[in-house]
Amino acid sequence: MHVPESLQDLANSEAVRFVRRPKTAARICAGVFSLIIFSSLLTDGYQNKTESPQLHCVLNSNNVACSFAVGAGFLAFLSCLVFLVLDAHESRIASSRFKTAFQLLDFILAVLWAVIWFVGFCFLANQWQHSPPKQFLLGSSSAKAAIAFTFFSILVTTLSLPSTTSPVNTPTTAPNSLSYASSTLSPYMTTPKAPRLAMMPGN
Numbered sequence: 001m002h003v004p005e006s007l008q009d010l011a012n013s014e015a016v017r018f019v020r021r022p023k024t025a026a027r028i029c030a031g032v033f034s035l036i037i038f039s040s041l042l043t044d045g046y047q048n049k050t051e052s053p054q055l056h057c058v059l060n061s062n063n064v065a066c067s068f069a070v071g072a073g074f075l076a077f078l079s080c081l082v083f084l085v086l087d088a089h090e091s092r093i094a095s096s097r098f099k100t101a102f103q104l105l106d107f108i109l110a111v112l113w114a115v116i117w118f119v120g121f122c123f124l125a126n127q128w129q130h131s132p133p134k135q136f137l138l139g140s141s142s143a144k145a146a147i148a149f150t151f152f153s154i155l156v157t158t159l160s161l162p163s164t165t166s167p168v169n170t171p172t173t174a175p176n177s178l179s180y181a182s183s184t185l186s187p188y189m190t191t192p193k194a195p196r197l198a199m200m201p202g203n
Contacts, residue, residue, distance in 0.1 A: 026160030031080035033149045038073025041066050044142035058139035059127040114157040121150040
């Protein structure tokens with residue numbers, strides 16, 4: 001099958017290669033999951049009961065649970081956007097110290113978000129388990145979606161943990177430099193020859 005030349009150029013472009021990176025794909029998935037978490041509870045997570053016009057969280061009427069999910073999802077979404085921008089400009093960063101600090105910060109935040117999503121999943125699932133059935137007419141699907149994507153966020157964040165180890169660059173020019181130095185100094189380091197005695201002709 002013949003592929004047009006324009007599509008080949010598009011596939012080989014820098015933007016497509018950046019999106020196809022596993023690290024970038026993991027960040028995009030984490031951002032989409034966090035967007036679903038906070039948007040689902042922000043829109044349908046607060047409902048009123050039939051006998052009261054006051055809004056309550058659909059997760060066992062615990063406003064802390066909804067606030068936690070909305071706040072964590074929003075911050076995680078912003079974090080994914082910021083790190084996507086930094087990843088896109090990573091090749092333009094010349095300072096090795098900044099790259100090392102960036103990788104260390106990325107690792108720390110990934111571990112922190114994995115812990116936050118694990119705690120959030122346990123907390124939201126517990127509150128949903130203790131929620132009275134059919135207490136609210138709407139909002140049950142949003143609560144289930146938030147809990148499910150909180151669990152998916154744990155998997156994505158855990159699998160996308162960056163590696164902080166880098167291969168040690170062993171110097172390969174040292175033997176060559178030593179051989180060059182020895183070859184350069186070799187004419188001057190030769191063993192001095194003993195002076196020859198010349199025979200003087202007799203008178």
